[in-house]
Amino acid sequence: MNEVHSLEAVVKDAIAQANTTSELRAIEHQYLGKSGELTGLMRGIGKLPPEEKPKFGAAVNEAKARLESELLSRFATLKKTEQASQFERERLDITMPSRQTTAGREHVLQQTINKIKRVMGSMGFVYHEGPELEQFRYNFDVLNYPPDHPAMDAQDTFYVSDDLLLRTQCTAFQGRVFEKLKPPMRCFTVGRTYRNEAVDRTHSHTFHQIDVFMVDEGISMAHLKGTLGAFAGQMFGPDAKVRFRPDFFPFVEPGVDYAISTERLFGGKWVELGGAGMIHPNILESFGIDSERYTGFAFGLGVERIPMMAYGIDDLRNFLENDMRFLEQFS
Amino acid sequence: MKLTESMIRDMVMTDLNAAEIGDLLTMTGFEIEEILEVEGEPVLDINIMANRGDGASSVGIAREILAKDKTSHPTELYKKLTSNLHTIEESTNTLSQLISIEINTPDCTRYACKCYEGIENGDSPGWLKSRLEKIGQRPISLLVDIANYVMIETGQPLHTFDLDTINDRRIIVRQANPGEKMNTLDGIERTFNSENMLICDANSPVAVAGVMGGETSEATASTKRCLLESAHFDHQSVRKTRKQLGLHTDASYRFERYVDPEGAIRAINRFTELLEQATNCNTIPGILDIYPIKPVRNSVHVRTDRTCQILGMEVTADLIQQYLSDLGSIVVRTGENFDVTPPSWRIDLVKENDYIEEVGRVHGYEKIPELLPIGSTPIGGTHGSEAKIDRIREELLRCGLNQIISHSLRDSHPLDADTKRVRVLQPHSPEMALLRNSMLPGLAEACLKNGGNDIHLFEVGKVFSQGSEVIQLGILSIGNFGTKSWENCTDQVASFYSLKGIVERTFQSVNCDFKITAPQHLDPRFHPSRQASIAGSGIFGQIHPDIAEELNLPEAIVIAEFELSEQVLVASSVGKYKQVHRYPATKRDIAILISKEINYEQIESAICNACGDVLEKHQLFDVYEGKGIDPGYHSIGIALQLRKQGTFTDEEANQVRDCVVSALELLGAKLR
DSSP: OHHHHHHHHHHHHHHHHOOSHHHHHHHIIIIISTTOHHHHHHHGGGGSOTTTHHHHHHHHHHHHHHHHHHHHHHHHHHHHHHHHHHHHHTOOOTTSOOOOOOOOOOOHHHHHHHHHHHHHHHTTOEEOOOOSEEEHHHHTGGGTOOTTOGGGSTTTSOEEETTEEEOSOGGGHHHHHHHHOOSSEEEEEEEEEEOOOOOSSSOOSEEEEEEEEEEEETOOHHHHHHHHHHHHHHHHOTTOEEEEEEOOBTTEEEEEEEEEEOHHHHTTOOEEEEEEEEEOHHHHHHTTOOTTTEEEEEEEEETTHHHHHHHTOOOGGGGGTOOHHHHTTOO | OEEEHHHHHTTEEOSOOHHHHHHHHHHHTOEEEEEEEETTEEEEEEEOOTTOGGGSSHHHHHHHHHHHOTTOEEOHHHHHHHOSOOSOOOOOHHHHHHOEEEEOOTTEEEEEEEEEESOOOOOOOHHHHHHHHHTTOOOOOHHHHHHHHHHHHHSOOEEEEEGGGSGGGEEEEEEOOTTOEEEBTTSOEEEOOTTSEEEEOSSSEEEETTTEEBTTTBOOTTOOSEEEEEEEEOHHHHHHHHHHHTOOOHHHHHHHTOOOGGGHHHHHHHHHHHHHHHSOOEEOSSOEEEOOOOOOOOOEEEEHHHHHHHHTSOOOHHHHHHHHHHTTOEEEEETTEEEEEOOTTOTTOOSHHHHHHHHHHHHOGGGOOOOOOOSOOOOOBOOHHHHHHHHHHHHHHHTTOEEOOOOSEEOOOTTOOSSOOOBOSSOSSGGGSEEOSOSHHHHHHHHHHTTSSSEEEEEEEEEEETTEEEEEEEEEEESBSSOOOTTOOOOOBOOHHHHHHHHHHHHHHTTBOOOEEOOSSOOTTEEEEEEEEETTTEEEEEEOHHHHHHHTOOTTOEEEEEEOOTTTTOBOOOOOOOOOOOSOOEEEEEEEEEETTSOHHHHHHHHHHHHGGGEEEEEEEEEEOSTTSOTTEEEEEEEEEEOBSBOOOHHHHHHHHHHHHHHHHHTTOEEO
16 A cells, blocks of 8 residues: 555656656656556555455555546646747747738729629619620611711721621610510610720720610609619619719610719719610610500610729729739729 | 800899809709809800700800799890891892802701991900900901800801902802812811812802801901801701811801701891991891791690609699790690690700600709619529629639730730631721730730739630621630748649649539540640640640740740630539448559550549449549650559448458559559
């Protein structure tokens, strides 16, 4: 029995003396493990008289339990200190430059287009794609342009042949949709348009437009205003307000230009965004749509205008020049 | 068009200040570009819409203010200048002895004139000079200044000829003979074609109708006798001539936007009044007026309920009647509906909707509420191949490619596809005369622009060739993915195989059937032994070294070009779910030496056949050739991951491996 007590004292002392967790692990191994000295004492139990065996066994187990708890608590203490210094060693300078993941960056115009698609899609408008190389009739005739309208001049439009041109407006998709669908319709497109213009900070021969229209029974300018309000609210913030001003486009009557105002983006100033109006009854009738029963609205705007206003971009040329120093600013 | 505040107040009495008048005009469709302060007086710069020529005068602007602002009143001058009562008809005997008029073109529908004698064409009175100067016009002489001023007041362009320069005192209005020449007022010799309308005397042209007078016939300081022209010329004819000659004048500005033919005489009378006030001259009685066909305007039925329905706001029949009458229409009311005849100065009023717009803009668009449409709604957003292309764009971003968007009008380029390009008839410059037939030139330019290395780009857009317009995906990839890091991580470098991975993910992302094969015809833009194709869609691989050199780009650039049409993006049938076994997997690695003649596809299919269903995954983890390996051979390491219903024993796994080895030995492989 004495050997149990003296061994316990030795181990206890060793535990107390240990300065590192690895020393403690060694002590555990030497005395308390499967082949440790304390466990070894158990093996001598056979030589004891039977009446002493239980007492001896209990003494060893008790000593072992006390030592294990001692060891555990010492271990916890040492680990705490060791970790503290480890963590100190491993301290990172969180101001060092990050490592960028390799996911690509979406073009700022695409980001805008995606948002437009989400917003219009959520209001039940279906996306339609139209050709950029468009027939004269879809770009002009079908849209109620009088023959000889100034916009048709070669100075303003890129012609490829007498009846084929680069569309000057995405509104050209309207006629193509009217040929395929019957009311009620809610449709939109986003795409590239071309004008024969010299390029400078605010002009480009190539730019992008969104064009939206809807035809149903009882559609009024109030629905146009409501839809534009909802669209502007999503694009520019919930406080966006819409204002109509009379304007003239051959394909709408009444025709308006609409302006948006928000406190946050424009400081309450009205910023003109695009043209809108009630689809001209001549157009509906030319596609066999009863213009007494059905009315419709249409609106359009330049895609570039949106990031230009949101980010204060003042040079239109940036968008199609693909300078990464420009593009990487938008994510 | 510019008007001073006092020019407006000559016509309308209103409590509104200049800024408020500006706001009112903007909201009624005559946008104020800016209000300038000139010598202490506000000057409004007003934008006149292409179909609203009636607004290009102080009378027209006053009419809009009077209709919109109920507290304003017309002045006596306004009433006089808009009155339909002409001054008492005078005998034209003297006048017709003095001058004759002939109209030989349908584009002139009215030609009126009057003559004045004994004129001293000196300086204009101070008030007139000052008003013209404030709106940016240079005073010239009494006759010219009054003519200009009356045009600003009434919208009717007037021209003053020196009567003594008119040969035989005959005025002939006709189309020009091709090649006919005349010097215009600005001293420039102009050559005309048959689309140009001219005012001529017995011998030669004296003015370009509606655009500008001739140099020799204009009223000058020495002019004693004056012929005043007040005519109506077709707006499209004037526009054509103005564009062709590049001659913007105040007259052409108004004629292009339509001038009221009924206003010709009122303008002459106003001119006479102002001339007589300013100087002593002998006004020859009467007006010669050739006006063969008065335009007839049809009435249109306008309904109150329809008006309210289109505008989306309530407007009473009384108000509709008042608004339309205020703007000059003749309104005949039957109950809640009207038959409306437009005024002579408004050719834009043709259909019911045109009048509904008039009601709307006078009543105020700000009163229209915001409503969301109700009714059946389709499933919004993109569908079909458009939705797939949206999905593909996302996948390419995940692959680490940056999206670019570039011009489609460009020059020819070594990376153009082998299809006939579409040419624009009147390009700005040769550099933008052709529509792109491939995305690759734009990608190569963007690559160069951004340093030519460590850049990974894609673009999705339209490409064009004779008779076709399709959506194409282009990819360009070179160098490290991601920025080099101080962390010393191993960088991924672009290669044929990294591009192959991107191509696979592109088509997999939309569940599309595709097979990568050797191209049937070599594409000369690509490295001849490093290109692969997806039949019907396109090609990818390393750029041809010669083209890389020509473009000053690194040789290692890999590029891809795929059509993303509906036919290409056909979805494969949805595969059935494969059960996920709950037993552990076993791995076996195999290293073999094999001839490079045997391509990996053969090795892969031998492995798959040998293992059967238990092969969960296999991965090529090492390829080595060089020292210690016979030329023409390489050593490859393949890891097999096996799994089945039940635990694999070592023995079973070894059996599978041995099967694989024997299958590979049939291909001539040796176990290493």
